[in-house]
Amino acid sequence: NAGVTQTPKFRILKIGQSMTLQCTQDMNHNYMYWYRQDPGMGLKLIYYSVGAGITDKGEVPNGYNVSRSTTEDFPLRLELAAPSQTSVYFCASRLDRGQDTQYFGPGTRLTVL
Amino acid sequence: AQSVTQPDIHITVSEGASLELRCNYSYGATPYLFWYVQSPGQGLQLLLKYFSGDTLVQGIKGFEAEFKRSQSSFNLRKPSVHWSDAAEYFCAVGSKGGNKLTFGTGTQLKVEL
Numbered sequence: 051n052a053g054v055t056q057t058p059k060f061r062i063l064k065i066g067q068s069m070t071l072q073c074t075q076d077m078n079h080n081y082m083y084w085y086r087q088d089p090g091m092g093l094k095l096i097y098y099s100v101g102a103g104i105t106d107k108g109e110v111p112n113g114y115n116v117s118r119s120t121t122e123d124f125p126l127r128l129e130l131a132a133p134s135q136t137s138v139y140f141c142a143s144r145l146d147r148g149q150d151t152q153y154f155g156p157g158t159r160l161t162v163l
Numbered sequence: 164a165q166s167v168t169q170p171d172i173h174i175t176v177s178e179g180a181s182l183e184l185r186c187n188y189s190y191g192a193t194p195y196l197f198w199y200v201q202s203p204g205q206g207l208q209l210l211l212k213y214f215s216g217d218t219l220v221q222g223i224k225g226f227e228a229e230f231k232r233s234q235s236s237f238n239l240r241k242p243s244v245h246w247s248d249a250a251e252y253f254c255a256v257g258s259k260g261g262n263k264l265t266f267g268t269g270t271q272l273k274v275e276l
Contacts (some may be wrong), residue, residue: 054206081186092167092253092266093207108263111170141204150195150214150257152264154206 051076054155056141062161063131071126071158073141078089081144082124083152084108084116086137093140120122167254170268176244177275184270186254192224196237197255197264198228207246207253213237214259225249249274 057072073101075082080101085093085108095108099118115127128135138159141149142152166189176182188194192239201209211222218230228239237254238246251271 083262090172092255092268093264095263098262099265142207147247150259151197151209151212154199156204156206156210 056155073124075143079143080146083142084126085140165265173271174275182241182244186237188256195257199253201251205241
């Protein structure tokens with residue numbers, strides 16, 4: 051199993067550009083999450099999904115969108131990139147409600163200039 | 164609201180010395196507690212978790228943590244640190260079956276040879 055994979059590893063965007071961060075898991079986990087990690091801060095939850103077709107907002111959803119068309123994939127979309135979105139983004143997955151351990155991907159480092 | 168405090172931003176220890184990383188939490192119900200480790204450029208890896216039962220939990224890489232309800236603490240320990248333990252360590256709290264994991268701001272561990 052590859053676990054949770056994320057692409058790209060690094061990206062530089064200009065203000066106003068858009069992009070999609072990809073996240074795929076091959077563990078057949080129902081729950082998936084997007085976090086952002088800013089320097090000196092803990093991880094903040096952006097969006098999460100409890101299954102295909104079901105998504106919900108986390109603590110810091112503004113400026114982002116998600117979709118979950120399959121169990122495996124949970125892409126994160128930035129429509130109009132802003133410098134405040136410069137961060138490291140982590141995707142995570144969890145089997146289901148009865149299993150509380152989240153498994154994390156390696157992260158995407160995004161810089162918006 | 165749930166919260167996690169990791170009072171030590173940076174800790175430096177000599178290889179072979181013992182280690183204790185502090186974590187205090189605030190949570191209204193029975194907490195689910197986690198310690199994750201993040202090596203440079205990597206995602207978060209679960210070290211150990213506490214849900215219920217024995218308050219001293221063993222994890223991977225020789226780490227252990229003790230849950231003390233009276234002190235709202237979940238400190239991470241290791242008897243003898245190895246140079247490869249240099250990384251950032253995050254404490255997190257959540258609820259059973261819940262989707263919100265609240266992370267502390269992390270403790271950066273440096274190991275001197």
